[in-house]
Amino acid sequence: MNIEYVKSVIRNVPDFPKPGIQFKDITTALKDPKALSFMIDHLYEYYKDKGITKVAGIESRGFIIGPALAARLGAGFVMIRKPGKLPADTIQKSYALEYGEDTIEMHKDAIGENDVVLVHDDLLATGGTALAALELVQEVGAKSVLVNFLIELAFLDGTARLSSAEDVYAMIKY
Numbered sequence: 001m002n003i004e005y006v007k008s009v010i011r012n013v014p015d016f017p018k019p020g021i022q023f024k025d026i027t028t029a030l031k032d033p034k035a036l037s038f039m040i041d042h043l044y045e046y047y048k049d050k051g052i053t054k055v056a057g058i059e060s061r062g063f064i065i066g067p068a069l070a071a072r073l074g075a076g077f078v079m080i081r082k083p084g085k086l087p088a089d090t091i092q093k094s095y096a097l098e099y100g101e102d103t104i105e106m107h108k109d110a111i112g113e114n115d116v117v118l119v120h121d122d123l124l125a126t127g128g129t130a131l132a133a134l135e136l137v138q139e140v141g142a143k144s145v146l147v148n149f150l151i152e153l154a155f156l157d158g159t160a161r162l163s164s165a166e167d168v169y170a171m172i173k174y
């Protein structure tokens with residue numbers, strides 16, 4: 001079992017959700033028991049000695065591997081959600097999309113100044129979503145912030161926008 005195997009079971013769906021987009025569909029990797037456990041094991045090995053105290057997953061595909069990885073690391077899990085879903089006091093960040101704008105939010109008390117936070121999502125494209133999440137976690141005063149993706153669309157150079165993170169790691173690159 002290796003990264004190439006996981007890559008081989010990620011389905012490419014052309015022209016979804018609109019013409020010209022090559023959609024990387026992780027459902028075919030998640031339903032494969034060997035690929036699912038490999039992804040969690042591999043990320044655990046990468047992060048186990050980095051002192052992570054919280055994994056912050058981005059809705060919704062960051063809510064799949066994120067909590068499993070957090071449990072393996074002995075860390076807590078924090079939800080970064082689309083607006084209007086979190087019940088207590090939140091901090092928000094808006095960011096540009098290809099067309100228009102989107103907002104994410106997190107509970108203000110989700111992270112403290114002693115936390116080493118791993119922001120996790122399934123995929124890095126332009127980096128707008130991840131940058132907004134990184135800034136949210138930095139603004140609430142985390143000690144340091146690392147960022148992780150299962151997949152990076154490297155040709156879009158989203159990592160360039162995440163230079164204020166301690167570390168950025170994507171398991172699979174296209």
Ligand SMILES: O=P(O)(O)OC[C@H]1O[C@H](OP(=O)(O)OP(=O)(O)O)[C@H](O)[C@@H]1O
Pocket residue numbers: 058059060061062121122123124125126127128129130158
């Ligand atoms: O790097 P970016 O250009 O910001 O794009 C990446 C984001 O887009 C996808 O989420 P989507 O908005 O499709 O939501 P979902 O996870 O709920 O499917 C993906 O899961 C990332 O969160």
Ligand SMILES: Nc1ncnc2[nH]cnc12
Pocket residue numbers: 021022023024025123125
């Ligand atoms: N090409 C893509 N595949 C899957 N999710 C995405 N989110 C943004 N771009 C994507």
